[in-house]
Amino acid sequence: MTAQISFRDLTLGYERHPAVHHLSGEVAEGALLAICGPNGAGKSTLLKGICGALRPQGGSVDLHGVSPRDIAYLPQGAEIDRSFPISVYDLVSMGLWRRAGLFGGIGRRERVRIEEAIAAVGLDGFESRPIGSLSGGQMQRTLFARLLLQDARVILLDEPFTALDAKTTADLVDLVGRWHGERRTVLAVLHDFDLVRAAFPDTLLLARQPVAWGPTAEALKAENLLKARHMGEAWQADAATCPVAA
Ligand SMILES: Nc1ncnc2c1ncn2[C@@H]1O[C@H](COP(=O)(O)OP(=O)(O)OP(=O)(O)O)[C@@H](O)[C@H]1O
Numbered sequence: 001m002t003a004q005i006s007f008r009d010l011t012l013g014y015e016r017h018p019a020v021h022h023l024s025g026e027v028a029e030g031a032l033l034a035i036c037g038p039n040g041a042g043k044s045t046l047l048k049g050i051c052g053a054l055r056p057q058g059g060s061v062d063l064h065g066v067s068p069r070d071i072a073y074l075p076q077g078a079e080i081d082r083s084f085p086i087s088v089y090d091l092v093s094m095g096l097w098r099r100a101g102l103f104g105g106i107g108r109r110e111r112v113r114i115e116e117a118i119a120a121v122g123l124d125g126f127e128s129r130p131i132g133s134l135s136g137g138q139m140q141r142t143l144f145a146r147l148l149l150q151d152a153r154v155i156l157l158d159e160p161f162t163a164l165d166a167k168t169t170a171d172l173v174d175l176v177g178r179w180h181g182e183r184r185t186v187l188a189v190l191h192d193f194d195l196v197r198a199a200f201p202d203t204l205l206l207a208r209q210p211v212a213w214g215p216t217a218e219a220l221k222a223e224n225l226l227k228a229r230h231m232g233e234a235w236q237a238d239a240a241t242c243p244v245a246a
Pocket residue numbers: 014018019037038039040041042043044045046
């Protein structure tokens with residue numbers, strides 16, 4: 001196995017409060033990994049640590065030559081500002097900015113790629129719509145089209161299918177499968193265990209500390225889920241203490 005991401009006794013948190021700690025292990029290049037766990041388990045925090053938005057309080061994340069800037073990261077819907085006055089076409093085209101630059105640089109070839117990405121997510125005809133007028137599902141399709149253009153080796157998705165209908169979910173899960181087929185490394189935070197079992201070969205079950213990590217059927221065994229739940233309930237009481245970060 002060639003490692004794409006290595007965690008070494010990683011601790012991530014906010015001020016002195018750790019949200020993820022004692023995480024060690026490797027994500028293989030080309031892996032399709034679900035990250036599951038109770039609310040507040042540190043799942044979003046882990047993605048932020050991988051893409052460099054949050055610096056480790058302890059330990060390290062090694063991306064094996066991939067720059068954090070070359071990672072495609074889709075945050076939770078709530079963190080995306082939809083009041084910004086921009087069209088579907090322009091938002092999708094931002095997926096090319098690393099190559100084309102922020103201003104100009106979009107020629108005929110790039111325009112074809114943008115149109116193809118919009119078509120691939122089923123949004124033909126929506127090109128000039130302001131993003132503020134889109135439904136939640138249409139917005140998520142738009143963001144996936146932008147990811148398509150980013151052409152990243154590592155893709156991080158934070159609850160990408162939450163509040164989507166079955167058809168939109170199925171279409172976007174297909175895109176994730178396509179990235180997996182292209183041997184990109186995809187990590188997705190998910191709460192829907194049925195979906196994880198159906199579409200994600202491997203799972204990291206997190207409750208601040210790793211509870212289980214491996215083939216999905218094994219990681220999501222009832223006893224592991226129970227353990228994660230108990231660990232989740234336990235930290236509510238004394239969330240502020242951590243011998244590692246203190
Ligand atoms: N910006 C922040 N400042 C301070 N604490 C934070 C911040 N963001 C998250 N936290 C805390 O860190 C812990 C982990 O949060 P995180 O968002 O990573 O959990 P999660 O597993 O993604 O949860 P959920 O399933 O509810 O989205 C929580 O206790 C949360 O309150």
